[in-house]
Amino acid sequence: MIEIDKLANGVQVLTEKVPHVRSVAVGVWVDVGSRDEVDSQAGVTHFIEHLMFKGTGRRSAKDIAEELDAVGGQLNAFTTKEYTCYYARVLDEHMPLAVDLLGDMLFHSRFDAADIDRERNVILEEIKMYEDAPDELVHDVFAGTIWHSHPLGRPIIGDQGTVRGFTREDLLGFYDKYYSPGNIIVTAAGNLDRERLLELVNSTFSRKTGDKKERLFTVPRPNRRVSCRTKDTEQVHLCLGTPGLPMDHEQIYVLQIINTILGGGLSSRLFQVIREQHGLVYSVFSYHSSYHDSGLFCIYAGLSKKNVRPVLDLIVNEIRDIQVNGVQPAELQRVKDQLKGNLLLSLENVSTRMSRLGKSQLYLGKLIPPDETVRRIMAVTDDNIKEVARTMLKPENFSLASVGPWDDGSILHQVAK
Numbered sequence: 001m002i003e004i005d006k007l008a009n010g011v012q013v014l015t016e017k018v019p020h021v022r023s024v025a026v027g028v029w030v031d032v033g034s035r036d037e038v039d040s041q042a043g044v045t046h047f048i049e050h051l052m053f054k055g056t057g058r059r060s061a062k063d064i065a066e067e068l069d070a071v072g073g074q075l076n077a078f079t080t081k082e083y084t085c086y087y088a089r090v091l092d093e094h095m096p097l098a099v100d101l102l103g104d105m106l107f108h109s110r111f112d113a114a115d116i117d118r119e120r121n122v123i124l125e126e127i128k129m130y131e132d133a134p135d136e137l138v139h140d141v142f143a144g145t146i147w148h149s150h151p152l153g154r155p156i157i158g159d160q161g162t163v164r165g166f167t168r169e170d171l172l173g174f175y176d177k178y179y180s181p182g183n184i185i186v187t188a189a190g191n192l193d194r195e196r197l198l199e200l201v202n203s204t205f206s207r208k209t210g211d212k213k214e215r216l217f218t219v220p221r222p223n224r225r226v227s228c229r230t231k232d233t234e235q236v237h238l239c240l241g242t243p244g245l246p247m248d249h250e251q252i253y254v255l256q257i258i259n260t261i262l263g264g265g266l267s268s269r270l271f272q273v274i275r276e277q278h279g280l281v282y283s284v285f286s287y288h289s290s291y292h293d294s295g296l297f298c299i300y301a302g303l304s305k306k307n308v309r310p311v312l313d314l315i316v317n318e319i320r321d322i323q324v325n326g327v328q329p330a331e332l333q334r335v336k337d338q339l340k341g342n343l344l345l346s347l348e349n350v351s352t353r354m355s356r357l358g359k360s361q362l363y364l365g366k367l368i369p370p371d372e373t374v375r376r377i378m379a380v381t382d383d384n385i386k387e388v389a390r391t392m393l394k395p396e397n398f399s400l401a402s403v404g405p406w407d408d409g410s411i412l413h414q415v416a417k
Helices: 044-051 061-069 092-108 113-131 134-146 160-165 168-178 194-205 252-263 269-277 305-325 329-346 350-363 370-378 382-392 411-415
Strands: 002-006 012-017 023-030 074-079 084-091 184-190 226-230 236-243 283-290 295-303 399-404
Touching: 002 194, 012 194, 012 350, 023 092, 023 350, 044 074, 044 084, 044 113, 044 168, 061 074, 061 092, 084 092, 084 350, 092 184, 092 194, 113 134, 113 160, 113 168, 134 226, 134 236, 134 295, 134 399, 184 194, 184 350, 236 305, 252 269, 252 283, 252 295, 252 305, 252 329, 252 370, 252 382, 269 283, 269 305, 295 305, 305 382, 305 411, 329 370, 329 382, 399 411
Parallel strands: 012 184, 226 399
Antiparallel strands: 002 012, 023 084, 023 184, 074 084, 236 295, 236 399, 283 295
């Protein structure tokens, strides 16, 4: 059973009791991401996330690292384009420690000048690491290609120029603006007592005050472009795609099925045709990312430069086949069962349940029961698939980004004819 509570200062608390496990996952979701940054602040949200682990008035950085390790727990965090999450997973008996540690980090981190300088160097090394990983870098290049000059098109991590320039005042100013109770959701799932959790959260989180920071989103305007970043690598890493759907769109389940058909695993069309039948790639897949007011549909392939044209032709052929011929009943049922199985099996993990609570509340302001999600997936028809594919997946509207030893800005126009 899922229950929703709200502290007097505005912090929302969502709990789901899972009595047949011995663990509890606790997450603190802050409604701020890289999308909230202006150009000169690029990377500041991610920088602040790092600083939360550098020490508080009661704990050193080493203490933070050791306390959950000492009881077999896990502690981590991540920054996205629209939110930041700090989370812990522990045995149920150590839930008080997890809540106290997360609250201490969020509200009492020191932002020490020496820590900031050390962590600045760490993040600069992290940026260099991404530059040396073309299969990851290309996805940021693609987002910047299709959403040029919009915050959603920037890397979450920022760039070397902005990261080098952040002052302690810059970081604290951004923190004070967004890390207010009205912007915070606490979620917990596992073998927990709701009243006990509320007591713990209230004692740790209620001392902070501040209203929710209302965001004024600017909807990104997509560009049809080709961006080729030449790099001395063995493979060309390609991303091909188009704007997708926001999280609350009525056709989101249709697009999820299309994504699974095209590139969602070893049985997907792109994997079977391009790798298994033709042997042109090692890795090929598709994905769909959703945001508050937009989305991104992308197909990735890593390949030799001599195979770029035939692979793009095969991708376009598969898309056009779905648009014209749709999906056979057996394939559609298999994909529906795949999505159903993925969802229900994932719910056996308390961390997944905790994450589901947080993201649902942030994006939808409500929780969709798993049974309802399954019902909506099962209701998708072949006609729905053809309609969405024809409307959204038009090769003549695609953008392309690449990283590697290849540069042909005209190829997309050739394959889309």
